Amino acid sequence: MAAVTxxxxxxxxxxxxxxxxxxxxxxxxxxxxxxxxWVGSTVAVVAERAGVxxxxxxxxxxxxxxxxxxxxxxxxxxxxxxxxxxxxRDRHEAVAALVDLFTGPLFRAALHLWVAASGEExxxxxxxxxxxxxxxxxxxxxxxxxxxxxxxxxxxxTVQGLLDMARGLGLATLxxxxxxxxDRVVAQWxxxxxxxxxx
Amino acid sequence: MAAVTxxxxxxxxxxxxxxxxxxxxxxxxxxxxxxxxWVGSTVAVVAERAGVxxxxxxxxxxxxxxxxxxxxxxxxxxxxxxxxxxxxRDRHEAVAALVDLFTGPLFRAALHLWVAASGEExxxxxxxxxxxxxxxxxxxxxxxxxxxxxxxxxxxxTVQGLLDMARGLGLATLxxxxxxxxDRVVAQWxxxxxxxxxx
Numbered sequence: 357m358a359a360v361t362x363x364x365x366x367x368x369x370x371x372x373x374x375x376x377x378x379x380x381x382x383x384x385x386x387x388x389x390x391x392x393x394w395v396g397s398t399v400a401v402v403a404e405r406a407g408v409x410x411x412x413x414x415x416x417x418x419x420x421x422x423x424x425x426x427x428x429x430x431x432x433x434x435x436x437x438x439x440x441x442x443x444x445r446d447r448h449e450a451v452a453a454l455v456d457l458f459t460g461p462l463f464r465a466a467l468h469l470w471v472a473a474s475g476e477e478x479x480x481x482x483x484x485x486x487x488x489x490x491x492x493x494x495x496x497x498x499x500x501x502x503x504x505x506x507x508x509x510x511x512x513x514t515v516q517g518l519l520d521m522a523r524g525l526g527l528a529t530l531x532x533x534x535x536x537x538x539d540r541v542v543a544q545w546x547x548x549x550x551x552x553x554x555x
Numbered sequence: 556m557a558a559v560t561x562x563x564x565x566x567x568x569x570x571x572x573x574x575x576x577x578x579x580x581x582x583x584x585x586x587x588x589x590x591x592x593w594v595g596s597t598v599a600v601v602a603e604r605a606g607v608x609x610x611x612x613x614x615x616x617x618x619x620x621x622x623x624x625x626x627x628x629x630x631x632x633x634x635x636x637x638x639x640x641x642x643x644r645d646r647h648e649a650v651a652a653l654v655d656l657f658t659g660p661l662f663r664a665a666l667h668l669w670v671a672a673s674g675e676e677x678x679x680x681x682x683x684x685x686x687x688x689x690x691x692x693x694x695x696x697x698x699x700x701x702x703x704x705x706x707x708x709x710x711x712x713t714v715q716g717l718l719d720m721a722r723g724l725g726l727a728t729l730x731x732x733x734x735x736x737x738d739r740v741v742a743q744w745x746x747x748x749x750x751x752x753x754x
């Protein structure tokens with residue numbers, strides 16, 4: 357009974373502050389990577405952007421690799437979660453929502469990380485592992501929002517190809533805003549995917 | 556008549572040498588970009604790789620942007636030409652050949668150039684224009700090798716989506732060799748495209 361009236365330990369507010377600091381760092385890291393690329397993205401730059409001391413940033417993320425791989429994973433999870441909790445929709449809307457996952461700052465940040473990792477041994481192992489996790493999660497979500505039955509032959513590869521197409525559309529968006537073209541491609545492929553999944 | 560017996564002017568061997576030097580530089584530039592990325596790719600590094608003096612390299616390509624955009628365009632044209640002159644094939648082979656355009660050192664080089672261009676104003680305008688030209692050419696070749704009739708509704712977008720998917724597969728190849736997965740996706744999408752183009 358004593359526990360009920362005892363003052364709350366001050367660990368929780370501290371933990372909350374720590375979690376909030378961590379989130380600010382992760383979000384600042386993704387924006388920084390999306391805007392300035394890997395070369396322009398350091399722990400110091402991100403700490404300043406997040407309004408966090410460099411020491412605090414290094415407490416949360418001892419290395420640059422730790423910070424940026426955690427950032428891409430965190431934001432990818434946030435977006436996946438948001439996609440999952442949206443109300444159910446038709447296949448066209450589902451395809452459009454999946455493609456949208458690959459055209460914003462998160463994709464741009466991940467792209468900078470992938471390209472940097474292709475030439476840096478230390479980063480490469482981390483990013484390859486991250487990419488496998490994020491890729492599996494994207495696939496699970498795609499199957500769910502499309503209502504796809506993977507026990508049927510070809511369905512798994514149809515969904516994988518769609519995610520590859522979304523990634524390619526994201527890459528095309530890197531230099532120019534090609535939304536009009538993308539919308540037409542999405543409309544047509546939503547039709548083809550719909551037929552393929554119901555065939 | 557005198558012209559017939561006159562010694563050939565020595566301009567042609569010189570022109571041949573100049574053309575050969577230019578080609579060596581362009582090919583070295585693509586390999587260099589694919590292996591070392593934009594930051595590690597300078598005119599001096601490429602000249603050394605091609606066994607050409609730095610002065611000669613700068614005679615052909617006054618700026619770094621000139622050299623690398625010309626290189627990506629040259630190699631893209633070579634590959635497109637090769638694809639065009641292959642014997643006619645079925646749709647599955649055509650889809651596989653198109654996807655192959657996006658998975659080698661050329662795509663890797665182009666990817667480094669795109670990502671660098673997204674953050675460098677001067678390079679960006681050049682690469683955006685280059686990408687539009689190469690993109691239109693890839694589309695023309697895809698229509699040709701697939702035997703697609705673009706006058707029919709949806710066919711243009713079907714072909715564009717395939718090229719976007721090929722680009723996404725190329726991106727997935729950047730960090731890991733996922734050939735086995737790619738082959739399965741290509742087999743399934745070749746079926747979908749075959750049906751869509753004949754529908």
